[in-house]
Amino acid sequence: MRILIVDDSSIMRTLIKRVLTLTAVPVDDILEAGNGVEALAILESRDVQLLLTDINMPVMTGIELLRRIAADERWNGLTRVVISTDGSSCRREEVAGLDVRCYLEKPFSPEVMRDVLTEVARSAGA
Amino acid sequence: MSSPKWPEVLGPDAERALLEAVTAVAEQSFFAVVEPCDTRQFAQLERDAARWLVAAIPFTDADCRGELRCTVSEDLAVALFDAFTGREPLGPPRAEELLDLLGEFANMACGSWLTHRPRRTGFTLGPPSVKWMTDASRPSLTLPHLLLAINDLPLVLDVRATPAVTVPV
Numbered sequence: 001m002r003i004l005i006v007d008d009s010s011i012m013r014t015l016i017k018r019v020l021t022l023t024a025v026p027v028d029d030i031l032e033a034g035n036g037v038e039a040l041a042i043l044e045s046r047d048v049q050l051l052l053t054d055i056n057m058p059v060m061t062g063i064e065l066l067r068r069i070a071a072d073e074r075w076n077g078l079t080r081v082v083i084s085t086d087g088s089s090c091r092r093e094e095v096a097g098l099d100v101r102c103y104l105e106k107p108f109s110p111e112v113m114r115d116v117l118t119e120v121a122r123s124a125g126a
Numbered sequence: 127m128s129s130p131k132w133p134e135v136l137g138p139d140a141e142r143a144l145l146e147a148v149t150a151v152a153e154q155s156f157f158a159v160v161e162p163c164d165t166r167q168f169a170q171l172e173r174d175a176a177r178w179l180v181a182a183i184p185f186t187d188a189d190c191r192g193e194l195r196c197t198v199s200e201d202l203a204v205a206l207f208d209a210f211t212g213r214e215p216l217g218p219p220r221a222e223e224l225l226d227l228l229g230e231f232a233n234m235a236c237g238s239w240l241t242h243r244p245r246r247t248g249f250t251l252g253p254p255s256v257k258w259m260t261d262a263s264r265p266s267l268t269l270p271h272l273l274l275a276i277n278d279l280p281l282v283l284d285v286r287a288t289p290a291v292t293v294p295v
Contacts, residue, residue: 008253009230011223014211056233056251085237090248105241106234107155 001121002029002046006039006053006062007083016052016083019113025121036060040068048078050124052117055084055091063091066098079124081117132270133287135190137243144194144283145272147239152276155234156209161275168273171280175199178259179224181232184252185240192287194239196232197265202279203228229254235283 003020005013013032020027031046033039035057042048051069055062062082069075080100084091087105095103102120104113132141145162152158163171177200184193198206207227208215219227233254240249259265267273271284 009226009233011207011210011226011230018212056237056253058253085234085241086249086251087237087241088248105238107151107238109154 001025001027001049001124002031003027003050003052003121004031004033004039004042004046004048006033006036006051006057006065008034008054008057010034012054012083015110016113019110020117020121022110022114023118023121025118027121034059036062036065036068039065043069043075043078050079050081050121052081052083055082055086063094063098066095066100070098079120081120083113129272130268130270132285133190133192135289136192136285136287137189140239140243140285141270141272143243144235144239144285145274147242148235148272148274148281148283151231151234151238156206156231156276158206158209158276163273163275163280165273167275168280168282171199171275171278172264175201175280178263178265179203179228179256180259180265181225181228181254181256183229183232183236183254185236185249186252186290187240187249188247188290190287190290192285194232194236195269195282195284195286196228196235197259197282197284198228198276199280202276202281205277205279206231225256229256232256 005016007013017030031042037060053062081102082100083104085106104116149160152160180197182193182195203224207219265282269284269286271282274281
């Protein structure tokens with residue numbers, strides 16, 4: 001499985017990568033992007049099965065990224081997960097129509113993230 | 127010295143909600159313990175801190191716009207970095223990594239605070255601005271603030287907020 005992590009914090013990307021190594025999910029490749037524009041460039045050129053994205057990012061937000069993905073049928077099979085500090089109900093409602101599998105709110109313990117990613121990644125790979 | 131009055135525009139219990147938010151962030155993602163300090167306790171911790179970093183997160187919601195600032199001693203920033211990354215503390219992290227980490231800590235604290243405060247509305251966070259304080263400067267206590275210790279190392283959270291300007295149609 002190829003996974004794309006989108007977050008403007010390199011520290012957060014590193015943490016997510018580390019947690020992914022703790023799951024039993026077979027990971028072939030982990031790609032990284034610092035914002036939505038970089039993520040779209042990767043999606044255009046690589047086959048990705050699981051997207052983990054932050055919301056608040058410079059250049060292009062996670063919401064705009066998810067809108068672009070939802071509007072393009074090439075990415076219908078892409079499993080999408082939001083990992084954000086913004087857990088407000090209006091933000092959750094905003095992504096509800098964008099085919100997001102799971103909304104993980106920061107802060108979280110690595111164990112919670114591991115369990116969520118294990119479940120999501122398994123279903124994405126099934 | 128008591129903290130200046132918290133802006134009413136932040137809603138009721140904004141101070142308590144911020145304490146709960148930073149406690150949740152510290153415990154869940156940094157495996158650290160947060161304790162409120164009085165000014166005497168904080169002064170003691172402050173004396174041992176040689177250098178300070180400050181992270182500012184701008185925010186806006188339907189009612190107001192403002193900024194949450196998170197000022198920490200260098201020792202606390204390094205301790206948070208080690209806890210978050212699982213790094214063995216063999217030497218100091220790179221400066222840019224430390225700034226990134228503190229920005230993420232402040233971002234999580236601000237986002238969690240605004241998400242869970244009693245009067246909830248949607249909000250937007252701006253990108254963190256993180257920098258070293260100049261050698262001579264100490265944390266400013268002129269804004270409404272919380273004095274805290276995380277694993278016995280000093281942290282100040284302060285807040286500036288003003289009502290959103292509504293433009294008549």
